[in-house]
């Protein structure tokens with residue numbers, strides 16, 4: 352067993368929550384449905400003591416950035432911020448690290464915007480303000496998120512006024528970082544490593560999408576995928592015609608190619624559009640329509656990637672056995688999950 356040297360015996364957080372002093376996941380948690388599968392992890396719904404809902408993220412040790420886990424995870428699990436998903440417990444087995452997290456059930460930010468009737472710059476600014484607040488908390492303690500993209504932005508609950516939560520930062524080695532262009536900052540793309548300024552770039556891309564419903568640096572309306580040209584930021588008509596100059600100014604500042612030129616999270620929180628002084632209040636109908644198309648494209652891509660990820664998790668021996676007809680797909684369990692799956696909801 353490759354020990355990561357983490358202080359895993361004690362739970363973080365309040366005693367009435369998901370935390371448990373046990374070191375064995377199955378003694379306190381029952382694993383439920385699969386929620387998602389990324390490059391470095393698999394996420395399941397789980398129940399604490401058969402009752403309280405949590406999310407359980409199982410990370411393969413083989414793809415973890417060991418230095419980052421050792422230096423950052425102890426602090427990350429202590430963080431308490433209204434816009435960050437809490438890590439409530441951590442377990443380590445021979446080949447996996449498992450994070451038990453606060454359960455969030457309000458759905459993705461972009462999905463809600465596309466489903467609800469009214470949407471204005473004011474709503475977008477409120478979302479950006481909350482994301483910035485989460486980033487400021489992370490950055491002020493020396494962490495970067497490194498995987499900020501729309502899929503990581505979820506509402507805590509179904510309530511209309513629910514806060515937005517930023518899902519847990521990635522802890523995988525950089526070659527497996529799930530953040531692809533355009534979310535991945537130019538410096539990180541060039542192998543310089545992603546830091547707080549790279550998060551600000553990812554936020555710039557997210558803010559751009561929130562304002563027009565498609566990604567920057569793609570084709571018109573996000574339809575064609577041209578080579579990424581970070582310097583060629585533009586605001587195509589007619590989609591950007593009704594967006595305020597102040598919103599464009601923020602996006603332009605965040606999407607500067609030179610990371611040193613981008614505002615910090617603290618500085619961006621002082622921008623008049625973020626503070627709520629300048630965002631427009633009119634409904635952005637074209638943006639909502641574009642967002643619906645954007646969400647449909649993302650879902651299709653995610654479904655395709657999930658199939659590929661599932662294929663990768665099946666061992667070569669089992670793949671061969673399957674071809675030879677010796678193992679049915681139902682018998683297979685992702686190898687890194689096997690040890691920790693005593694029961695299901």
Ligand SMILES: Nc1ncnc2c1ncn2[C@@H]1O[C@H](COP(=O)(O)OP(=O)(O)OP(=O)(O)O)[C@@H](O)[C@H]1O
Nearest residue numbers: 386387388389390391392394406452453454455521
């Ligand atoms: N705390 C949570 N509560 C509810 N659902 C969650 C929670 N965390 C993650 N999920 C669900 O699991 C999915 C995958 O989560 P997440 O993006 O963190 O992992 P990932 O895809 O493996 O990414 P990464 O490789 O960046 O770690 C999310 O899209 C979300 O639906």
